[in-house]
Amino acid sequence: MQEDQIRGQAIALNDVTKSWDGTLAVDRMNLNVEPGTFTVLLGPSGCGKSTSLRIIAGLEHADSGEIAIGGKSVGHLPPAKRDIAMVFQSYALFPHLSVAENILFGLKVRRASKADQRTRLNKTADLLGLSELLARKPSQLSGGQQQRVALGRAIIAEKPICLMDEPLSNLDAKLRNTMRTEIRDLQQALGFSMVYVTHDQAEAITMADQVVLMKEGRVEQSGTPREIYEQPATTFVAGFIGTPPMNVLPGSALAAATGQANANLDSITLGVRPEHVSVSEHSGVPAIVEHVEYLGADILADCRVGNEKFIARIEGHASLSPRAEVKLHWPAEQMHCFDRSTGERTPSDKDLFNHLLSA
Amino acid sequence: MMHRREWIYGWLFLSPALLFLFTFTHYPAVKTIVSSFFSTPRGKRPAKFIGIENYQALIQDEVFWKVLTNNFWFAVGTIPISVGLALLMALWVNSKLKGTTLSRIAFFAPTVLPLIAVANIWLFFYTPGFGLIDQFRSGLFGLPAINLLGNPDTVLAAMIVVAIWKEAGFFMIFYLAALQSIPPVLKEAADVEGASNFYYLRKILFPLLMPTTLFVSINAVINSFRLVDHIFVMTEGGPDNASSLLLYYIYETAFKYWQTGYAATLTVVMLILLSVLAIGQFFLFDRKVHYQ
Numbered sequence: 001m002q003e004d005q006i007r008g009q010a011i012a013l014n015d016v017t018k019s020w021d022g023t024l025a026v027d028r029m030n031l032n033v034e035p036g037t038f039t040v041l042l043g044p045s046g047c048g049k050s051t052s053l054r055i056i057a058g059l060e061h062a063d064s065g066e067i068a069i070g071g072k073s074v075g076h077l078p079p080a081k082r083d084i085a086m087v088f089q090s091y092a093l094f095p096h097l098s099v100a101e102n103i104l105f106g107l108k109v110r111r112a113s114k115a116d117q118r119t120r121l122n123k124t125a126d127l128l129g130l131s132e133l134l135a136r137k138p139s140q141l142s143g144g145q146q147q148r149v150a151l152g153r154a155i156i157a158e159k160p161i162c163l164m165d166e167p168l169s170n171l172d173a174k175l176r177n178t179m180r181t182e183i184r185d186l187q188q189a190l191g192f193s194m195v196y197v198t199h200d201q202a203e204a205i206t207m208a209d210q211v212v213l214m215k216e217g218r219v220e221q222s223g224t225p226r227e228i229y230e231q232p233a234t235t236f237v238a239g240f241i242g243t244p245p246m247n248v249l250p251g252s253a254l255a256a257a258t259g260q261a262n263a264n265l266d267s268i269t270l271g272v273r274p275e276h277v278s279v280s281e282h283s284g285v286p287a288i289v290e291h292v293e294y295l296g297a298d299i300l301a302d303c304r305v306g307n308e309k310f311i312a313r314i315e316g317h318a319s320l321s322p323r324a325e326v327k328l329h330w331p332a333e334q335m336h337c338f339d340r341s342t343g344e345r346t347p348s349d350k351d352l353f354n355h356l357l358s359a
Numbered sequence: 360m361m362h363r364r365e366w367i368y369g370w371l372f373l374s375p376a377l378l379f380l381f382t383f384t385h386y387p388a389v390k391t392i393v394s395s396f397f398s399t400p401r402g403k404r405p406a407k408f409i410g411i412e413n414y415q416a417l418i419q420d421e422v423f424w425k426v427l428t429n430n431f432w433f434a435v436g437t438i439p440i441s442v443g444l445a446l447l448m449a450l451w452v453n454s455k456l457k458g459t460t461l462s463r464i465a466f467f468a469p470t471v472l473p474l475i476a477v478a479n480i481w482l483f484f485y486t487p488g489f490g491l492i493d494q495f496r497s498g499l500f501g502l503p504a505i506n507l508l509g510n511p512d513t514v515l516a517a518m519i520v521v522a523i524w525k526e527a528g529f530f531m532i533f534y535l536a537a538l539q540s541i542p543p544v545l546k547e548a549a550d551v552e553g554a555s556n557f558y559y560l561r562k563i564l565f566p567l568l569m570p571t572t573l574f575v576s577i578n579a580v581i582n583s584f585r586l587v588d589h590i591f592v593m594t595e596g597g598p599d600n601a602s603s604l605l606l607y608y609i610y611e612t613a614f615k616y617w618q619t620g621y622a623a624t625l626t627v628v629m630l631i632l633l634s635v636l637a638i639g640q641f642f643l644f645d646r647k648v649h650y651q
Binding site for chain 2: 057059078079080084085086088090092094095096105106109110153
């Protein structure tokens with residue numbers, strides 16, 4: 001495979017803005033994709049991730065800002081001149097063409113030689129396990145197979161950039177997991193730069209080199225999956241990433257629950273991941289268990305701290321029953337701290353938490 | 360027992376529709392075929408069986424061959440142009456250009472009008488001397504008046520134009536509906552791959568519109584035999600049968616000359632012709648049509 005490596009291209013968005021009838025879809029977006037890496041645009045629906053992708057593809061035009069591919073400004077170029085491939089959410093297969101014709105569509109448009117078409121088709125079909133299905137029509141294929149055909153059409157020309165818009169959202173959960181790995185392996189093997197749009201944070205975390213989390217047209221945080229998970233930049237990121245996501249609650253609520261009033265706590269929001277919480281008899285934050293969800297390997301306990309919801313993920317062999325009064329504890333270094341008014345991350349104060357948790 | 364009762368229910372449900380279908384379609388059709396082998400009843404003389412005499416007369420009938428030829432050229436003139444025009448108009452009004460709502464209404468208006476009214480409008484266009492066409496000819500170029508409807512060489516062409524004007528808007532609606540059901544993402548996928556508009560039209564849009572083209576063209580063929588209202592208003596088949604079509608000739612034979620036996624014979628010929636054309640089109644197109 002090594003000699004077939006495509007040289008991925010860098011993508012850069014610089015202050016890109018796009019609005020629809022007065023509502024901002026993308027607001028001064030900046031993005032840097034290193035050549036040959038996998039970037040995921042993540043966010044809830046309506047956050048502007050798909051619009052951003054379509055702006056990179058050239059299917060939409062930005063109102064202002066710079067788009068560069070491989071260092072060259074491409075803002076004025078049509079999609080075909082940007083040297084990209086794209087996989088659409090609905091796959092956009094041509095229903096009257098066979099699998100082979102669908103995959104070869106781009107090569108035929110560009111009048112590649114018959115020999116070139118044949119070798120590339122064979123290689124792509126082998127890679128995606130479509131060799132037996134080449135004569136079929138898309139309507140005769142399962143969802144997963146159609147997805148592969150769409151992938152085939154995208155990778156056959158070995159473009160340096162591949163864009164994918166929620167490509168797995170129409171598949172069932174099991175298939176989605178296998179396709180995830182497959183797409184990631186494909187990208188690694190072929191070496192193109194990938195920009196991948198999804199609203200599924202688990203997909204983003206497992207596939208990406210770089211996750212760009214968006215909200216209301218703006219980039220909320222971008223970084224490696226580990227950075228996003230371990231150091232969420234805002235309460236929104238904290239509450240979006242992880243299953244279940246981080247517990248985020250006002251410092252004052254925690255202070256009230258422990259009876260440790262502290263002026264410093266009123267101005268901050270605290271966050272702690274469910275998996276870092278443990279239940280102890282002696283010390284910690286008093287809470288009431290409301291629901292217990294047994295997952296086998298572990299237990300999800302929906303608790304209430306004062307009036308705030310709080311989820312703890314604890315080991316499966318622990319026994320907890322609803323309405324039990326417990327004390328929750330977690331290591332001080334796993335405590336995240338955000339400014340209460342802006343929601344932005346602030347340095348945490350270990351002593352403060354030790355003080356809190358010792359109650 | 361149960362099985363038998365369901366069978367009765369089935370027929371009961373079907374019977375209202377069947378009653379009308381038999382009374383107004385099947386029975387007349389069969390009666391027509393039977394009548395075509397009988398002479399025309401006159402006064403106290405009832406129809407009598409004459410075998411294929413009517414058909415022999417038909418082969419000898421110069422007017423029949425004339426109207427059949429007219430109908431052939433009428434079909435050749437109207438079908439491709441009205442279908443082609445319909446597709447062009449549909450592509451236009453389906454685009455994101457400004458003013459498409461106005462064009463939609465404009466293109467569809469002739470369909471809403473009764474053909475009789477359309478014929479009257481065109482009668483005014485064609486009127487020699489002070490009709491719209493002659494106004495242009497004399498006003499702009501100082502050309503003499505022409506009588507398009509009075510000349511056997513031009514009258515059929517003039518009729519063809521009226522039929523196209525009337526039909527294209529109707530077919531456009533079918534194409535427009537088909538175009539709107541094609542997901543726009545297909546165009547985007549083709550754009551990303553670098554396909555030109557023309558390539559997309561030829562390789563994606565046309566094949567996906569094939570079921571509509573089949574439907575529309577069968578309708579166009581049937582209409583080219585069926586639509587004769589404008590002939591009543593504009594030419595009454597003249598001059599010298601130059602604008603007479605098969606159905607108009609059947610009408611004349613049956614209800615002007617009261618040769619009902621011979622009119623039945625002509626009708627049978629038309630039935631056979633239309634069936635062969637429709638079935639032929641299905642077989643010709645079917646291999647090329649992709650149904651979703």
